[in-house]
Amino acid sequence: MSKIFQHLVSSAVPVPIENIDTDQIIPARFLKATTREGFGENLFRDWRYEADNTPKADFVMNNPIYSGQILVGGKNFGCGSSREHAAWAIADAGFKVVVSSFFADIFKNNALNTFILPIQVSEDFLDRIFKAIEADPKAQLEVDLENQFIKIVSTGEKENFDINQYKKTCLLNGYDDIDYLLSLRKEIEQYETTRTYNF
Amino acid sequence: MGKTLFDKIWDGHIVVSKPGHPDAVYINTHFIHEVTSPQAFDGLRKRGIPVFRPAKTRATADHNVPTLHQDQPIKEALSRRQVEMLTKNTSEFGVELYGLGHRFQGIVHVIGPELGITLPGMTIVCGDSHTSTHGAFGAVAFGIGTSEVEQVLATQCILQYKPKRMKIEVNGQLGKGVLSKDIILYIISKISASGATGYFVEYAGEAIRRLSMEARMTICNMSIEMGARGGLIAPDEITFDYIKGREFAPKGADWDKSLEYWKTLYSDSDAEFDQVLTFDAADIEPQITYGTNPGMGMGVTRHIPSLEQLDEKERPSFKKSLEYMDLQPGAELLGKKVDYVFIGSCTNSRIEDLRLVADFVKGKHKADDVVVWIVPGSKQVEAQAMEEGIDKIFAEAGFQLREPGCSACLAMNEDKVPAGMYCISTSNRNFEGRQGPNARTFLASPLTAAAAAITGKVTDVRELLGQ
Numbered sequence A: 001m002s003k004i005f006q007h008l009v010s011s012a013v014p015v016p017i018e019n020i021d022t023d024q025i026i027p028a029r030f031l032k033a034t035t036r037e038g039f040g041e042n043l044f045r046d047w048r049y050e051a052d053n054t055p056k057a058d059f060v061m062n063n064p065i066y067s068g069q070i071l072v073g074g075k076n077f078g079c080g081s082s083r084e085h086a087a088w089a090i091a092d093a094g095f096k097v098v099v100s101s102f103f104a105d106i107f108k109n110n111a112l113n114t115f116i117l118p119i120q121v122s123e124d125f126l127d128r129i130f131k132a133i134e135a136d137p138k139a140q141l142e143v144d145l146e147n148q149f150i151k152i153v154s155t156g157e158k159e160n161f162d163i164n165q166y167k168k169t170c171l172l173n174g175y176d177d178i179d180y181l182l183s184l185r186k187e188i189e190q191y192e193t194t195r196t197y198n199f
Numbered sequence B: 001m002g003k004t005l006f007d008k009i010w011d012g013h014i015v016v017s018k019p020g021h022p023d024a025v026y027i028n029t030h031f032i033h034e035v036t037s038p039q040a041f042d043g044l045r046k047r048g049i050p051v052f053r054p055a056k057t058r059a060t061a062d063h064n065v066p067t068l069h070q071d072q073p074i075k076e077a078l079s080r081r082q083v084e085m086l087t088k089n090t091s092e093f094g095v096e097l098y099g100l101g102h103r104f105q106g107i108v109h110v111i112g113p114e115l116g117i118t119l120p121g122m123t124i125v126c127g128d129s130h131t132s133t134h135g136a137f138g139a140v141a142f143g144i145g146t147s148e149v150e151q152v153l154a155t156q157c158i159l160q161y162k163p164k165r166m167k168i169e170v171n172g173q174l175g176k177g178v179l180s181k182d183i184i185l186y187i188i189s190k191i192s193a194s195g196a197t198g199y200f201v202e203y204a205g206e207a208i209r210r211l212s213m214e215a216r217m218t219i220c221n222m223s224i225e226m227g228a229r230g231g232l233i234a235p236d237e238i239t240f241d242y243i244k245g246r247e248f249a250p251k252g253a254d255w256d257k258s259l260e261y262w263k264t265l266y267s268d269s270d271a272e273f274d275q276v277l278t279f280d281a282a283d284i285e286p287q288i289t290y291g292t293n294p295g296m297g298m299g300v301t302r303h304i305p306s307l308e309q310l311d312e313k314e315r316p317s318f319k320k321s322l323e324y325m326d327l328q329p330g331a332e333l334l335g336k337k338v339d340y341v342f343i344g345s346c347t348n349s350r351i352e353d354l355r356l357v358a359d360f361v362k363g364k365h366k367a368d369d370v371v372v373w374i375v376p377g378s379k380q381v382e383a384q385a386m387e388e389g390i391d392k393i394f395a396e397a398g399f400q401l402r403e404p405g406c407s408a409c410l411a412m413n414e415d416k417v418p419a420g421m422y423c424i425s426t427s428n429r430n431f432e433g434r435q436g437p438n439a440r441t442f443l444a445s446p447l448t449a450a451a452a453a454i455t456g457k458v459t460d461v462r463e464l465l466g467q
């Protein structure tokens, strides 16, 4: 899993469903691993495979026309449990960016901590992306983190996205939160001396 | 200007707040379990660092444990390995573990409160989204991912942006047969599964104040189901009475000083919320969900919305959901046959839930073709139930009282609802496959679930209650 994200041009895999919850992204019965790797195989497991493990032909990940490092989902992506395994599964399946018109809070944090860039676009722009992919499954999207935009290459349509400056720096440079928190050791110990009954 | 309860606690826990950075927030209590912690301990090993404050983390095994024969080795190899890893990691890093066989073992959000570990004014996190349960004590409690579990183990702090504040007031009094579970299902059905995303919710109003601690926990538990970061309720005498005398609760002079602080924990009358919603308890009837997210709920006597009642944009997801459930738009659920009844999970597996169900089923027997699982939230709840003879009432009713764990709430262990079957469940999520591949879930209160166990179908429990 690469820790640095800067710029990407790629086709995308569309899953135009709202409220994609983390149990769909990675069902609980596949959470038994004790490492971060290998979850990609079971990404969207029950949408992707029948109970006997044969691929479901109508699911987008089983259609070879669709590929790429960008996953595009409907509104309220990643709701449900706090399992970071959802973000690991997405990363392990080769995605670096997830686009939606709305993300659940914990998922967004988990994605960033997994060095996946969650891009929140307007409903309208999300529609345009889905339409562009419908017209051409190989439609390219360009993601520029430094300049904070996402572009549909064929039409030139572009939208800026928000990202918090701290997290942006982390992604651009491959830093993680623990590095930063460990550097605050003195302040943390100092804080601990100030509070007893009022926690 | 005054402060909200949430702000008082949050602001008091900021270690460092730098412009452009998320706040470094100090965590008083960290709970861990077997599923979301192994990778975090691995991270510490890779960095070669210890757990910074091991006494502030407590562990239990709950998500992945069997609910029968807990005295025997876990049969399933991967589950066993995860539970063994927890034992190994906690002993290596000096963290207290209430593992299988321990008298304190249970669902992490049940044991924290019952042991008096969860206290007002604390910041509490756990690698599980229903950590919001602990907010019922007037604590800031929320779920985190595994990278964040590692942050807390390494530094006792977490990096977070301060969420916005929402107040949800429920005024008036609840009707007969309506429980706190119905309040929260009702609210979620009104504001949707993402209606509180980005917010921390404070629940207030007469209907909330009248609830017991356990009923309050049910409400805070499901805050995440409307997208909220967490939910909390200002502590009061009911809270203090509940805590007093519990295993790890403060004692003696510590108690007095703690109490003095806890009494400052309320939202000032002029505190400002980013959003305020108001509901009337009298409008709430027993609730049930019909779809595959917790926002798809309604009063048990109502009809599922028809397609025409929905926005065009919402229809495809709605249809997909009803297809999964094999239900028709516009249909009613009353009388729908159910196959399984699950009474358990961190939402509704406490002693009060079991008492309520036992009171209701006493002298009745379950319908023939329904399987009823009662899974207590903890060893202590189980022991208490036995002491009160509740186990016998269940046995006579044909209900299976199993051993503590998350069980069919997420079906990681063997407790799975078979494909295509309907389960009325007191848990918190009705997602596709949540209770087993292709299993179909109706979320409801323990009373509504118990009523279905007796009749074998979706039932308005009010019709079975005496005057």
Ligand code: SF4
Residues within 6 Å of the ligand: B062, B063, B107, B108, B109, B128, B130, B345, B346, B347, B405, B406, B409, B410, B427, B428
């Ligand atoms: S009972 Fe369900 S929701 Fe609660 S902690 Fe266990 S898995 Fe999570």
